Amino acid sequence: MKDNNIRIKDFKAIIIFIYVLLMSSCNTDETQTVATFDNLVINEEFSTDGNLDSSLWNIETGDGTAQGIPGWGNNELEYYTDRTENLSVENGYLLITARQESFNGSSYTSARIQTKNKFQTQFGRFEARMRLPNGQGMWPAFWLLGDDNNGTEIWPNIGEIDIMENRGQQPTTISGAVHGPGYSGGNSINKEFNFSDSRVDTDFHVYGVEWGENYINYYVDDVLYNQITPEDVTGEWVFNDRSFYIIINLAVGGDFVGNPNSETLFPQTMLIDYVKVYQQ
């Protein structure tokens, strides 16, 4: 590709440079401190086959109509169920499976779980190790939603922290976002992370945030790729004054991702190895 006539002096420098490169490519960068939260408060490893721990998780069903937001506010196409076809715990993994089938007026089924009123907290390090599905129209998400004070407050004022969202047609890209008053929906504050030599659907990765007063750090595996602070949002910072709960779901279609097409294969399964929460 380049001129092959490298002078010996240059060569030495290049060798040293390569050496440094190779060393750094193998080892985790130890200087990057992302974990100031080291007290493990939730350690969900999905170790009991068949049953989701109901002391921690709620299973949300339906198409959003009952919640007053048909299509879950995003024109999503799935109907969430609590059937094992869509939600099961097997071999130490939680499996959320999207299927193409007629069900209660929807063309797809899937699952959505959350911890509302069972585990809600303010601040901490939230992470999950997951392998995601593949294909146009798949929209897996791991996120936090602010408490609505018994329904007296509404989104986006309650705040939303999207730890990981993926479009199934982009197997090497995920994004992390916050939504709040003045910066919600298509105007969320977000950043993408791109894998250079890995994929979301063939490999497990750890997706996490470290959320403290006036900051949210986003990371994938050992890479911190974004920090969002009150200076970055175009509205009120709503992440210092309330507790949030965890949501994991696999949506099908909708505004964020577009609908499945003829090349989308079903069923598609999202595997969750663990969900952990650390606090100070």
Added chain:
Amino acid sequence: MKNKKFNFTKLILLSVAISTAVVSCERDLSEDAVFATNSNTGEIFTDAPVELGSDFYFPFLGSKPTAWSIDNNEGYESSASMRIDVPNANDPEGNYAGAIFRVEGQGRDLSGYNALTFWGKASQGVNIGELGFGLDFIEDKYQTTISNTSFGTSWTKYIIPIPDASKLFDERGLFWYSAGTQETGGFGYTFWIDDLKFENLGTLGNPRPEIYNGEDPISQAFLGNSGVLDTPRVVFNLPSGMNQTVSASPSYFDWSSSEPTIVEIRDSGTIQMLSSGTSVITATMAGVQATGSVTIEVVGEFVFAPTPTRDPADVISIFSDVYDDVPVEFYNGYWQPFQTTLSDDFAINGDNILNYTNFNFVGNQFREPTIDITENSNLHINMLIPGEIPPNLDFLISIINFDGDGVENGRQQVFFNSSDFEADTWSTLEIPITLSNKDGLGLLIYENVNGSSLSNFYLDNIYFY
């Protein structure tokens, strides 16, 4: 000078040692790798051919042999690349560009890679017909192809996934291409390829193997019949999220027959019908079950066409196992876009039979050279229609003559109907030639006309006498 050189060598050794020590965490080379002597170099062309030897470029028959060159003015982030000048369709030196790149000497061990990648661009937007690897003109055992790859005018990275790299521990066919001017009105163009190399991409999706297009057709075959397995496909999801379909040789797949005493799978990618009954053929690739199957119903013994007895000296043969055939370009031209006819030719105990399926029309062409039948009076064809004879059968055979400039100057048309055939029985069609010009015969066309619904038939012993 001497001293410097010594330092240089030491430096290289040191760097190799460091690289080995440090890189080892990225890729684990199996300690019991069997063919450890084969080079595992991935690069084929960077700014020059890489470790290919001196004699590595072998053009396809009929292609322009000088189509490939090294361009020292173009390159992806460099000043050199491979340049392929696809000739005009009327170029006397060859009407398309195509060749294999075969490493000289021992093959390479490519088992540590999962894709052949390169950067490419073209002088105009164009689909490049075929690109791949695994063709060595010896066994062509692991032929791998992507078809109609869209090239634009700026450098773009292309990925040809390897169906199952564990098979490629001794591969000489590192790259091949074939490009014509079907899409460009017969006018040539240029495309460039740079940084052609095998890579291990973490961003490639898992393989999805398919046989028989992922469908489950049912096919009938005769006892003693042999057949060829379908060319399977493997679909890979690329880093971009797009799917890439790769056509893979059957050798990548492990085939199995549900009833091996009825249908036996042979190593060469063929099947042999051993006894009457039904067997389902399925396959796996790299341990992944392929979607699709074929169910083969082996019906009774095949009845052969009558063996011709005419004196070979009086015969000009187009298709026969008894006589020597004249040069024939094709028995099925797959004429686009209207022809639907497929070929499922087969041989039983060395007797070759033409089998046309999904028939609408098809031709046998023998124009290089044409044949002179001024001494002959008849065309002889044996034809068998398996199953029921369609009552609306209207079967046209056209016999076409050409002048010295290749222009048609005579066409005889002969029609046959259902009364000319009996189910599952060979008919002998004797056609007296009435053409006045018959010194340049070059084409036979078989055709369904007037809504005739003939779909499947066999031909044998096509000759003039």
